[in-house]
Amino acid sequence: MIKLKIGLIFILPQLVISQTDYPESQKIPVENSYHEIKVIDNYQWLEYQQTDDVKDWIKAQNKLTNRILKKTSRTLKSESQMNSFMYSKTSGYYGDIIDENSKNKYYFALCNTSNNSTPSLCYKNGIDSEYDILVRSSALSPRGDANISNYTPSKGNDYLAFQYNLNGSDWRELRIVKVKKRRFYSEVIKHIKSSAINWLRDGFFYEKYPFDSLRAKTKKTSIMYHKVDTNPSDDKLIFKSRKDEEYIDIYGAPDESFFIIKKENIDTKVFSYFYLDANDNDLKFKPFLINIKYDLGSLTFKEHQIFATTSINDKEQLISIPKSDPSKFKIISPIYDDAVIEDYSILDDRAVVLYYSKNGNLITLVNLDGQILNETTTPNGMSVNGMSYNRTFDEFFFYLESYTIPKVLYKLNLESFEYEIVKQTKVNFDPKGYKFIEQTFESKDGVHVPIKIIYKDSLYKNSQTPFLLTTYGGYGIIDSQSFNPGVVYFIENGGAFAYVDIRGGGALGKDWWEAGKRHNKQNGITDFISAAEFLVEQNYTSPQNIAIKGSSHGGLIVAASAVQRPDLFGAAVINVAALDMLRFENFTVGATPTNLLEFGSVTNSIDFDNLYSYSPYHNVDDSINYPSMLITTGFYDNRVPPLHSFKFAARLQNNPSQQNPILLWTRKKTGHNGALNKNDKLEENSFIYSFLFNEVNKH
Secondary structure, eight states, X not given: OOOOOHHHHSOOOOOOOOGGGSOOOOOOOEEEEETTEEEEETTGGGGOTTSHHHHHHHHXXXXXXXXXXXXXXXXXXXXXXXXXXXXEEOOOOSSOOSOTTSSOOEEEEEEOSOTTSOOEEEEEESTTSOOEEEEOGGGSOTTSOEEEEEEEEOTTSSEEEEEEEETTOSOEEEEEEETTTTEEOSOOEEEESXXXXXXXXXXXEEEEOOOOOTTSOOOOOEEEEXXXXXOGGGOEEEEXXXXXXXXXXXXXXXXXXXXXXXXXXXXXXXXXXXXXXXXXXXXXXXXXXEEESOOOEEEEEETTEEEEEEEEXXXXXXXXXXXXXXXXXXXXXXXXXXXXXXXXXXXXXXXXXXXXXXXXXXXXXXXXXXXXXXXXXXXXTOEXXXXXXXXXXXXXXXEEEOSSSOOEEEEEOTTTOOEEEEEOOEESSOOTTEEEEEEEEEOTTSOEEEEEEEEESOOOSSSOOOEEEEOOOOTTOOOOOOOOHHHHHHHHTTOEEEEEOOBTBSTTOHHHXXXXXXXXXXXXXXXXXXXXXXHHHTTSXXXXXXXEEEEXXXXXXXXXXXXXXXXXXXXXXXXSOOOOTTTGGGSGGGGSHHHHHHHOOTTSHHHHHHHHHHOGGGGOOTTOOOOEEEEEXXXXXXXXXXXXXXXXXXXHHTOTTOOSOEEEEEETTOBTTBOOSHHHXXXXXXXXXXXXXXXXXXX
């Protein structure tokens, strides 16, 4: 068992940085007008990250940050600890045959070939064979680190189409390989993002976007059809968004029998669905459901039925839709008062439905008429992350995972509905003394908010415990607990960890999401602040001992909380966060339906007032010394462009009252999801968590 009390062994470095030590961030005022309100933006020049001035500025910031973080990591010996905590050996699904009727019984998986490369695509023919490399990621492009993001075999496993991005960008390229002879076709399809690959005969449908630049708005999707071994310039246009407010997606059955295109109008909140039967050779989609209010998600196809999740009476439910008469849909998921649907899997004549509840996951087996056949629950403090059904062997597998336990593979007996571990997951630390509690606290307006706390052995009420506090809290997303070696690092060194299910997330259903969405976004920020106050009131910790960290939407919440209550936190890591909420919709995915519905638009005066009220970048006060912050981003992040982090860091570094360090770290070959290979992930984790631990322990 590894247990180090770093605070008792090492003299912690003090990150005292004067303003003169920071790279110069010029103030070049630009006046923006919103509804007759003039907003001066001094750092708009940092939005142009490809210019020499900004590149030089980034380089200078990284030089300072790397020098400090390397020293901190070395002093705390965090890299060796983190390397140990990151290790895990997890077994994978068994018998995962893509097409059981095919003569080609191929299995595909992503596999690591070295610590310094991204995973390659591997395959084997037959369950007892050894995996061999099908696509080596390092050979895909000389233009950067290629990360294979997803792959889809054709019916019969003859072809496999795979997507990869370069340096973590959301923009992807697509290539094709003939599996049996490992023949790579010459065509490279570009200008796609997270497109599904839907095979039909010797080609496939995919989604394409107009490409302007890395920071351009994501608008006007096109559905294209590509035939293998042809020039992508000859691809057939199937369907296109005609207006900026229209967004389209395509879904297909694995047996290539049926396809659906969904069209969403962000202004009217109306959806239309069009279908293609595989017997139609003209590739023309016909109306299926037109101008309805239901958003069908997670579409699955089986014979004459379509399955989808949708919100009915403000409750997410699983429905079946007959292809012959889509108006006669049927609800097949049971309704539980304290549980919400997370996922589902369609078997031969049954469905497994996964629910999230405050007491752990609930797994329910139903027939396709909605009758409950069996139920089981998983341990509280762990989440089901991934389910798989194999029709060949009639076997069902799922993973359980927590913040401190890597994925553990379980096999579910579909008759007794009992589950057992397939193989133990190996780690280099002893989690036996870890304890988990979940309770609620009162937010400022009296609403009860759930909080999960993990600690080791005992959680003393002496106000001295370093606490790592995090959240996500947006888009109605349910927090699936995933293993985080940084949490282990904090706990093994005498700290504790807490996750807050703030309003805006999906933990308590649609109403909980709505209560922290758009004009209610401040509620989620208030909940996070109240969580820190709760930990202090309970005498678990004190403000200077609270380290907060958030990524993406969670980074927005953490940054806004630090700006609104700087007295309540000792240190913050703000990762790939949206921080300039007035200009968020001007770039990449900011103006997609997902984000406009979540935040609103500055073109609406009420939305503007709301966004302006909590936008972290616009609410920095020059009379306040804010907590120590490490602001991290990826140079190739075109989901939340790094300009947000650049501008926020410059604003804080130029704050005349700022005494605590403000560091900016722009990772060179990463995007929104961070480091791609193991060595870079090790550096990322050791830098981030040693910074937080050092800052809350220096007081």
